[in-house]
Every structure is written in C-alpha cells, then in structure tokens.
Amino acid sequence: MTALSTSTVRIDQVPLHKPWNRSRVTLVLVAIGAAVGSVWGLREVDLSLFSIIDGWPETQNLLERMWAPTIAAEDRGFLTGLVFDTFFMAYAGTAIGVLLAIPLAFLAASNVVPFAPVRMLARAVIVFTRAVPTLVFALVFVRVYGIGVLPGILAIGIHSVGMIAKLLADAIEDIDPGPREGVIATGAGRMQEMVTGIWSQIIPSVISISLYRLEIDFRGAPILGFVGAGGIGLAIRGYQGNLRYPELLGVTFLIVVLVLLMEMLSAITRRAILGSELGSASIGRGSSSGQAVLGVDDPHSVAMMSPATTGASAPSGSSAPWTRDRIKLNVAGWGALGLLVGSFTIPDVSIREFFTSIGDMPNVFWRLVPKDMTWLTDRVVNDLLETVAIGFASTFLALVVAVPLSFFAAANTAPSRMVYRFTRLLALLIRAAPDLVIAVILVAAIGLGPAAGTIALAFGMIGFATKLLADNIEEVPDAPRDGVFATGATRVQEVGTGVTPQVLPSMLGNMLYLFDISLRSSTVLGIVGAGGIGFLLNNAAKTLNFEVMGGIILSIFVIVYSIELLSSWVRRQVI
C-alpha cells in the first residue's frame, strides 16, 4: 500500500504467545528453582504457621519475662567500655582491610598486572576472604589470640579485604588510560606511573568504598563478642548465659540505637567528603588528605605524589591554596588518622602483639588446612544442607514481605508521602537490629533449632531487602510510565505495566544477592544454637580442632562461591 508495508509476514502467521527465548527460559527456570528451594527449605527447617502458633504461649511468656528492658546500673561503666571497644574495633578493622586491599587490588587488576597467575592468585584471595563471614574468622582468631578486641579487629580486617579489593580492582580496570599514558610518556618509572597515572584517578573510589565498608563493619561489630572477640556482643553473651532477659533486651535496644547513630554519622561524613571536590574528581588538592582518610599513614607515599599532583594546580615552588574543601578534607584526614591511633590505645591493644599476629597469619591458615577427609562426617553434611535450607527459607519469607513493601518504600510508586516515609523508617529500624541478636532472643522463646534461625534471618533481612528493592524501583525512568498512564490506566495498572518490567532485571539481581547474604548469615546462626553448620563450627573451635574448622570453612566457601557464580550467570542471561 505505502512505503511502510515493510512487514513480510501474514498477520495470521504471528503467534499469539510470546515465543520462548534464552532469557525467558532462564527466568522460568530460576523461578522454578526458587519455588522448589523455598518449599524444601521451609520443610527442612520445620517451619510452618502451626509451629509459630503453637509456640506463641512460650514466646509470650518469654516476652513478659524480658519486659521491661533495662540497663543494669552496676554494668553501666562496663557497657560504656564495650561500646567504645565495638566502635574502635570496627574502625581499626576497616582501616586494616583498606590497607591490605589496596596492594591486592593492584595485583588483581588486568591493566596493572599482565601476568595472569599473579592476578588469579590475588583474585582467589579476594574471593575467599569475601565468602567467609567475619564471625567465622573471629571464631578462629579468638582461639589463636585469646578473647579480646584484637581477634575482632583481625576478623573484620581480613573479611573486609575481599570486598574492598574487588571493588577497587574493578575501579582500577575502569580508569581512563589517557592520563596514565601521559605519565608514561614523560619517562616516569613504574612506581610513578602507578601513583600518578592510576592512584590519583581511583582516590574517589577508594574513599567511597572505604566509607561504605565502614558502615557494614559498624553493623557487624556488635555481634563479634558472641564468640569472644570483644565489644558489646560480650555483654549479650553474658546476659544470655545468666538468663538476665530484661538486660538482654536492654542491650539489644542499645545496639539498635548505636547502629542508627553510626549510620547517621557515616551519612554525614560521606556527604562532607564526597560532596566536596573529590566527588568531581579534582585530584590535586584532595590526594594527600584523601589518603589519610583511609588511614594510609605512610608519609612516603604521600610525599611521592605531592610534587606530581600539587604541581598541577599551583605554580612551582608554592603549595596549593587552602580552600574550604582542602581544609575540610584535611580535617577529615587527620581525624581519621587520630581515630586509628585511638583504636589501638583506647581498647588497649598492644601494637607489638598486633604486628606479631599479622605475621603469624599464614601459620594460622596452614593449621586450618585439613590434612585428610575425616572432618567430613554425616553430621557435617547434614548441617550444611540445613544451612542451605535456612538460606532458602529465610530469603523466601523475607521477600514475601519485602517485595510488596518495597513499592510503598519507593518515592515514585508510594501512594503517599506519608506511606513512603513510614515504610522507609520501618525498613531502617528493622535493619538496625543484628539478626544474630534476634536469633538469641528467638532461641530463648521457641527453642534451639533452625526454625528460630530462619525467622530471625528473615526478619532481619526484610529491612535490607525493602531498602534495596525500593532503590531499584526509584531508578526506573518516568517516560514509559507516562505513556501507560496517558492511555487511561489506573495507578495500579500503570505500576504493573510501566514499572514492573523495567525493574525486573535489577530486582532479580538483588534477590539473588539477598539469597547470597542469607546463606552466609545462616552459616553462623548455629553459634547461638539457631541451626545450621555454625554449631559444629563452634564446637570444633571450643575443642581447638583446627582441621575440622578448616574443613567446614572450606565447605562454606564452596557453597557460597558456587551460589555466587550461579547468580552472576543468571544475571548475565536475563539482563
């Protein structure tokens, strides 16, 4: 008819059903896998509505014994000390993590190290430290170095290395090669090339990643005391042992308040530092103090980069002018350094002991390597399966609540501003209570076993999941929604057709990530008797059976890592 009739098919040849393609098949397989896994998990952990209803009288009884939460007057001084310990433990741990992660990230970046085996080795370290939970490291280090803050610092540091180094290595691989070539062209040496060509470009990433990690570690630090690694968790363990429930609940609330405070503090810091010049990647004046923020107190490296970087913004011989941003960054930098010093003096950690322990690390890890397979008993296999079951069941329960909730917590789909604010606040509050603490309370209420752990994990995850998924929804562009809206669709229809398809890939990615997290958390629940492999791990630690510990850690690693590989494969298929 016209030039437009490019269509070559007859209209009755067009199928009325969506054809099956790769990503659609993957999606359905994932859905089936998730459904089967969830049903299996819920059965395995023996969790049903009935068991919750049956257990209610006991729960109520316990809640009555817990009420009202108190902070015992005679413990106040002791608790204050523990609060400071927790803070500095997290801080020093993150700082060490950053320090160790920087060289590791360089070694893992393909545009720095062309020699593949070195890169693979660095990547292996990253993957391993990331997959093993902080609490598991803490369990090991407490046995080696004794009860106290030091094993806590080491555990946080070692586990943090993985995540920081991974993100940093990605940042290094993403840098603009131009400036680096420019530096090479001036005849600079290898080290100068690294510092001026690469390091100067990744400083903003280093700072933001470190701050982000610090937030995570502040959340994780309060529970490390459960295994004797210092901090406020010691108090929870003590109260639990003595059945002092009102005090237990009191400390729980104290932890929630602390976590919220930390959150605010880190948000303020983030805005102050990243909102200034570093955000816009002006390197010259930000660099030296930027390093100090991370606790990189090596004056040599600062001195090395100064000529190259300040020289760019100031005439030769003079130094960079003291702008507002520079002052701000310097305050932050020196403050960070001061805190690091404080971390070692206030909780009274011997620096000498610290460095000995770092040097001793390879030895510790060697002791963990199982020399035979006797550790792999039926009980271990059984508990590992239970761990996976808890992971499935708790993720499922959390998502059932969090997915609908996230549409109320997203600014662009919430029915009103009030609902949005309320849901966000709710998510924030739920998130602030560490799941292990909830598990302690639930174990006391409904007894030992995986059911308590599953509920605790699911509850704790609702907050995080709601936040994460709501953030996904908020990133959806408006224009397609306008199009649906203009056809006369209702609000609900508009969200269904205009938002859901757009948000699906990122939501799916985050759901897999949540499963990943819950799997890692479920490995440690057993430490408080809430099911999973943690129980045997804790027992092995108590009896100083290092090879069994090592074997279990290795199997945790294998499970967590294979889930991660699987989820990254799914993500690639669907996006």
Place this chain on the structure above:
Amino acid sequence: MMSTPATAVEVSNLVKTFDGGRVRALDDVSFSVPEGQLLVIIGLSGSGKSTLLRHLNGLHQPTSGDVRVLGVDVPASKGAELRGLRRDVGFVFQQFNIVGRLSCVENVLSGALGRLRGPRVGAWMYPKAMRREAIEQLDRVGLADRAWQRTDTLSGGQQQRVAIARTMMQRPRIVLADEPVASLDPEISGQVMDVLFRLCLEDNITVLCSLHQVDLALGWANRLIGLRDGKIVLDTLVDETTAHEKVMDVYLRLDPDGKKIEEYQPSRSARASAEEELRRARRQAGAFATGRDAVETIDVRG
C-alpha cells in the same frame, strides 16, 4: 451545558501561568475543533503547544478558562471520569514513552488497560482476542513481523509506530500528538506522520498534533493554528492554495533578525516548569525522589 456532539474540543479563554504567574504559558486561548478534523498546531518551542495539548487530557490544570473535550469538563473531572476521558483521548509523545524491555505486542496491549480491571505484567495476562487485536494494530503500522521483538531493539521511527499502535489500541475518538516526530530524522518523520494521519482518517479520529515543521503540517492538516508566546496568531483552514509563505509568516514575525529568539527564553523555561508541574500533579507522592549516594549503586558483595 453539554457541547453539541459534533464538537470534539472546545477551549475558551484558557490561561495558564507557571511559577506563581511569572511565566504566562497560555494567554487567553479560545478555539473549537469539530469531530474528524485534522488540526496541526505550529509554533516555536516554548510557544505553548505542549501545554495546550496537556490541558486536553487533564495532565495540566488551567489557571482560568474552560476546557471541554467530548462534552466533558476536563478541569472539573477526576478519578474514574478523568480516566474514562483519557481512554477516549490518545496521546502520542515526542519521546515515544514506550516500555523498552517489553515486546511490541505487550506495549500495544497496554493501550487496552483502560478496558480491563487490575494490573497486567506480561502478554499472557491479556485475553487472547486482545492479543490478536494488538497484532492487527501492529500490522496497521507495518510492524507485525516485529511483534514479539523487544521494543528497545527497534529504530526510533519504528518505536514511534509502536506507540501509535498502542494509541490506536485504545480505540480513541481523539488523538493528541505532542511533536511526534521531533526526535526523528526528516525522512522517517514523513513516514511516521503518514502512519499517524492515515490511521486516524481510517478510524475517523479527531487529531490535534503539534509540530514545528511547516511543510509536514501543510501536507497533512485540514486546519492550522499558530501559537506564539501563548497566544493564537494564526487560525486557518488548509487546502492546496494555502501559501507556504503565509504560514511561515508565523515564524518570520518572530525572528526577522535572529535576535528575538532570545526573548523566548522565558517561554522555554515555561516548558520546563510545565513538565515539572505535570510530574508533581501526576504523582501525589510528589517530587521527593531521594538522592542516593553514588556508591550504593555499586554492586557490593558484603
């Protein structure tokens, strides 16, 4: 008072100001459109074309004046009544506003949402008859062979044709097209205009289309309205004798020396504020999207 059925759109003394009266986007605009007319509104960007069209399906509230579409008092209606009107009034956007991740059929199907109750996510949730209808609409715009392809894999012109098919799926009585070809190259523009006006003629649909290409306007319109600075400066029926120069005059009077364009800067910002207000009005939740820190978008494996 009911308008006579023969009148599709009746606008009288319409005034729209933004930013508390500082920007006057529409200044005492009155006109009426009989059913079946193909009306093109021309004018520079910022002359008020978009703002005018958006009043006709209730995306904007007038500051003063009357807007009646298909006998409905648009500013006074809300909820189900307004949605009912929107079903009868299709809207074609400059940026297509389709859901890129969905297939063409699924995008076209979303035009039928007004006929259904409750949300729909994928094609399988629509009745079979509707799916067939959607494929027919795609055939009308020449894209039946792309039916199940993801829409974001198509070219711009093809995407706009999918959007037109979606509008047709609504079975509208009026189509409002807001610069439907502004983001397409000239050759494709002609094709897309061709599709849009041909389908509307076939289905006896009234069209109000804003454009800034005078040539395209003359090729398709029964009637032209020229807007300048929120006022109607030209209103003429079009036939073969309508001189290109006469229409161009609308532009020439604006810009004989290339200097006056600058005076239109405030009107351009009127467009921006109009869009902003649209968003605000549209979502009761309002413009309170939270600013998140960059790092949280990094895929972090804790």
